[in-house]
Amino acid sequence: MAFISSGYNPKEPMKDRITDIGPRKYDEFYPPVIAKNKGKWLYHEYLQPGVYVHVSETGDEVYTVRVGGARLMSVSHIREICEIADKHCGGYIRFTTRNNIEFMVDSKDKVQPLVDDLMGRKFSGGSYKFPVGGTGAGITNIIHTQGWIHCHTPATDASGPVKATMDVLFDDFRDMRLPAHLRVSLACCLNMCGAVHCSDIAILGYHRKPPMLDHEYLDKMCEIPLAIAACPTAAIKPAKVELPGGEKVNSVAVNNARCMFCGNCYTMWGDGIVIMAGGKVSNRISAPKFSKVVVAFLPNEPPRWPKTTETIKKIVEAYANDARKYERLGEWAERIGWERFFEKCELEFTHHLIDDFRDPAF
Amino acid sequence: MAFISSGYNPKEPMKDRITDIGPRKYDEFYPPVIAKNKGKWLYHEYLQPGVYVHVSETGDEVYTVRVGGARLMSVSHIREICEIADKHCGGYIRFTTRNNIEFMVDSKDKVQPLVDDLMGRKFSGGSYKFPVGGTGAGITNIIHTQGWIHCHTPATDASGPVKATMDVLFDDFRDMRLPAHLRVSLACCLNMCGAVHCSDIAILGYHRKPPMLDHEYLDKMCEIPLAIAACPTAAIKPAKVELPGGEKVNSVAVNNARCMFCGNCYTMWGDGIVIMAGGKVSNRISAPKFSKVVVAFLPNEPPRWPKTTETIKKIVEAYANDARKYERLGEWAERIGWERFFEKCELEFTHHLIDDFRDPAF
């Protein structure tokens, strides 16, 4: 594998350098029907799960076919998307804010061939490549993060639990039987890269052990003052430590009783999953809400996290059976009361679910 | 004025000493109809403002006539109460949790003579001694505190503003035209001796100047460490100070920018009044609520505090005109939105009304 230069010369990094040009401009990529009707849309309508039409005041229509995406995707997969888009959609495509793929066509007769093509494609292992669904009062893609595929602080994996959960919720991805949207999200650690803190159901990776100290290398590996400042509960104090060899090094000491395992300070041992519920983002009917912790801990059970998916399924079914039309999961829980929520979802209420986050003062 | 001993001998304080006997037992003081029907009451009904009847399962009835009390009362006044109670009520009386006096009779024919007697008595200055009212969906007595009559930290008087306000609200003390109870309270400083923090309308004495330091005497007058610990914003630090005479004393320094004038540390300059609104205590329909600051500052205007009473009157009238039956003031404000509350009450929304209380961490 020979190194091939792009033209960049490390000795003269500024030569011909182009910077600060920003992204490509959005309107280069609008399909013609979008470019023509932007700002003129009158209304939309669902035709079947995953398919909806927007009608413009010009009389034009755009039919959107939404497809579930494992947002971790290879260039081979993207090229297949391109192939489909070239065949059906005039060479344009978009992604949604929840990592789905949207194929758009400008007349109704193009819809069914597209849908059939998409649903016909499967990976060798048997899963759909391009399942159509995720619209309206159903379950769409799970927003998620890196997990064990790339990050250094995860307490659980991301893509794996998401795949396992979406398999369990797949029928609701392909249907619109729920009282309202139900958004599931996953973040692999407390940093919560996503909107997990405001999701109908959130899967959160959580550490339960205070950091493990590698005194011998700590001073070299990270900046001690930064670790101290990063701790939200002031559990970390500087300390001089004697190594087994007798050498004295600068390190830190952790007050374990104060640690809430946020992982801010140091690479930590991954431990398991917290389930949160009842958050939302939209301003519809009620204000956005934070998700609440409803299960304090579930173990990591790779590869299919059965306790996690089972818990989620129970919540979804209880909600589906009991909530009123238009009522989001959190609105439902508040109306019936959290006492009933735990009853109906068959979840146990434990002392961990009671807020005890100490004021940062302590 | 010769000293008359009770029998107590300061040289032998323990001799014949009686302690820890507690209060008199409640049932010594029950009027017969109460003693007989305790726990058997079936229902109650209002006959006119200030007068209501309770009916027992035994068939007995007790008619209560509620009378406004300036809770600061002299023994002469109490003796007059006793005289009335002897005349009409068989020698029993009670006080309510809001400092009203309740005269009880056991048959309907005794009511009107009692009411007439009460309403007929006036102080020389012209005020009623025993105005009947304060029941149901109206305004009852103002819960209040000491003010300039006894306390060392008040930012305003108590009895004076209460008298001025009750004069302005008197018609509603004598009527039941409001959508629900409306409770007014007063506390003369941030210690809030009362339930001012949960009242429909609260009058709160408030200092606006950081403490004045009397370095020469501070060490002698109060405990410096206690003053420091008492400060909620950590604005006080110990300091050595040189007096004009050259002497060095232990004292404190105050970080004025951090002071929120709570008065916890030191006797302070009285300044004026904060008006709060929308609190409640009962659990009826909605949970208890804290009062909110709706006017950040009104000057002390003895003897009649016209700006304060005028503001309160405006709030009461806006509420009376606009709220729904059973709706407490805070419920009304929340339903119409605080934006409308300020509009309808003709109050200005200022930046002071936005919460900026810093976490105790800072």
Place this chain on the structure above:
Amino acid sequence: MPKHETPMLDQLETGPWPSFVSDIKQEAASRAKNERNVEFQIPEDVCDDLLGVLELSYKHGRTHWKHGGIVGVFGYGGGVIGRYCDQPEMFPGVAHFHTMRVNQPGGKFYSTEYLRQLCDLWEFRGSGITNMHGSTGDIIFLGTTTPQLEEIFYEMTHNLNQDLGGSGSNLRTPSDCIGQARCEYACYDTQALCYDLTQTYQDELHRPAFPYKFKFKFDGCPNCCVASIARADISFIGTWRDDIRIDQEAVQAYIGGELKPNAGAHMGRDWGPFDIQKEVIDLCPTGCMWMDGKELKIDNKECTRCMHCINVMPRALRIGNDRGLSMLVGAKAPILDGAQMSTMLVPFIKAEEPYDDIKEIIEKIWDWWMEEGKNRERLGELMKRQGFQKLLEVTELQPDPRMVQEPRSNPYIFWKEEEVEGGWSRDINEFRKYHQR
């Protein structure tokens, strides 16, 4: 001729509401006349000087009282608030002006005989001015001199069978709503429980051993007429756990207009005919009521006993029969950390003499607070600092969703080492086998 000119105060003699100025003047006049020939033990003109110093405050816009140092009666750490005037030469009658807190009787019922005894004592040995009552609930004797404190205490305990109330870092005078004495909503006997606990905890009431003040208040039902939920470290609020009793005929009488809603509490205005749907069913916060033809139905399992429907139709709806109380904890005024409302600790407990279950919980709470509470830290603040879980732990109560408004929204759970498999200590060298630096 009054001793001091009080032009500002005089303006407070007009207007309909009872004038405290007129009343103090009446007392000043009564002392000056002294028709009963009382041998006043504090200055005869105390009321004149009180008016005088108050007028001066009206002029200056600030108080003229100073902190009172430590005054009290022997062996007690509370019950007296010391107070001195900062202009004693101008107003010698109130140079010393301490208050005494006298533990009021339950429900604030009095016989006139007893009230007169209090008046006689206070006229003789004090200013003759009182507060009926203080915000905590005590009878307040407003203003006397230091030498009189022991004398008054002696006479009260020996002749009136009456003790002082609380102040300082101890149990404060407990107080109650009128409850079963005259209210059909009362779910337990507030006076009995209030009295029993007051007597049981006399030592805690009189001898400061706590980090700060501690208050009990007793409300017979969730209407909270003594505002316990807003201002007691432990609020005892009556409740029931079976069904609301319904008299369907009376329901029809309300619908038909024969009975006035809310006992006539809205009679000052014409609100139109009563509409059970709008006024009761739609306002029920849990939406657990409905009309089934002519029958009013309640899904009692969903009812949170907010009292609204019962308040509106007291003759048709009555509290259940399986009664008791809820214990909520931690209410306090705003200083230092902001006001707190009481929060649910015991959703339901029976209130039966000798109240041992209740006392057990109280004492566990106190043990914890006395052990862990900082100086001047209220229970609510300790709960905030150490967490509600800690309170559950020390009271040995089971967690229950009714204890929280909603589950926590932050996932910052403090796990204990023993709850986590394998504990917290790990071997860094073992770890390094699988994870290089």
Place this chain on the structure above:
Amino acid sequence: MPKHETPMLDQLETGPWPSFVSDIKQEAASRAKNERNVEFQIPEDVCDDLLGVLELSYKHGRTHWKHGGIVGVFGYGGGVIGRYCDQPEMFPGVAHFHTMRVNQPGGKFYSTEYLRQLCDLWEFRGSGITNMHGSTGDIIFLGTTTPQLEEIFYEMTHNLNQDLGGSGSNLRTPSDCIGQARCEYACYDTQALCYDLTQTYQDELHRPAFPYKFKFKFDGCPNCCVASIARADISFIGTWRDDIRIDQEAVQAYIGGELKPNAGAHMGRDWGPFDIQKEVIDLCPTGCMWMDGKELKIDNKECTRCMHCINVMPRALRIGNDRGLSMLVGAKAPILDGAQMSTMLVPFIKAEEPYDDIKEIIEKIWDWWMEEGKNRERLGELMKRQGFQKLLEVTELQPDPRMVQEPRSNPYIFWKEEEVEGGWSRDINEFRKYHQR
């Protein structure tokens, strides 16, 4: 024969949802075959090793990635996240495995031509694995080696007219909902504003000069399809200030059942016939709608533009014509002080090019935050620490009740010296004339 056995991952190939494992395997196979004869600039078996290290994580239950130190492209302080494997001998293909964040186009529209260019570049110089897209909005190139970073940047800027996105303490890649491009609810052109601000603040995006990260997100209406209110330091949310446009005939068509409520979003179940009273009027949070005979009426002054009625009847109700946006500030994830939702700063502002008014506010906010913010302090945390008033002061905006959920319930107002008559300094000796010690 795969390079590594992955029995656990293999189980994730079954089930209906697209399997990322199958996809990585497909890429591994494609690289092994190399039908296009690409001269891979990073190990050909990178995807095999990625599966291998992931399988190991599945076995151990923990990550095998280490913090990446500082890697990036010359002159930029963001756009690259460094990452190293902690078992490089076992998995040399992913020993270095840095990600690059590529600033996505507005609305995430693509031509296939452009997408293929990205694929070609990334197959050639990286792992061929991407995230479409990252949570902030970027295209994520997942895994390459340090020497490739500058090469990729060079090719992107020279051949693809494409820049990197943000990371580190700078402006993060702004992102938007689809908005006017395909949505009838959009109150402003989210793509236009997002693009304009992205270009205007290129320097802030690439060169860390902030105390911490800073995010912009653009939602065309209060439905918040890009979740701006939960995760942007400034959320730009479309709104209007005139009346909702009503087509009364269409209202009747919904009532009559000719039009399906919510565009048919509930078609998966039979919810019974549409009931405008129950489904729209009663659910309006401000209760500002009613039927006047056959006419639907809205008291627009009371409407808070929650979108519910419009969402239910898109063919009958339309957003107003006087459109703009609200700016809300301070949202962030939970660490350190707990999650925050954005809070209203500018209730209404027009969104018209060149957006000077909006930029003025942004820059005032930044000036304050850069001046006062501590290291790693998000805007929301600074607002909490110094108070919302301070933000009003620096942005020179007028206080407005719409900025708060409710007025403060603590009266702890910090008055400034200049607001208080006479200021703060008082003469203790003057005071002592009227108040003795």
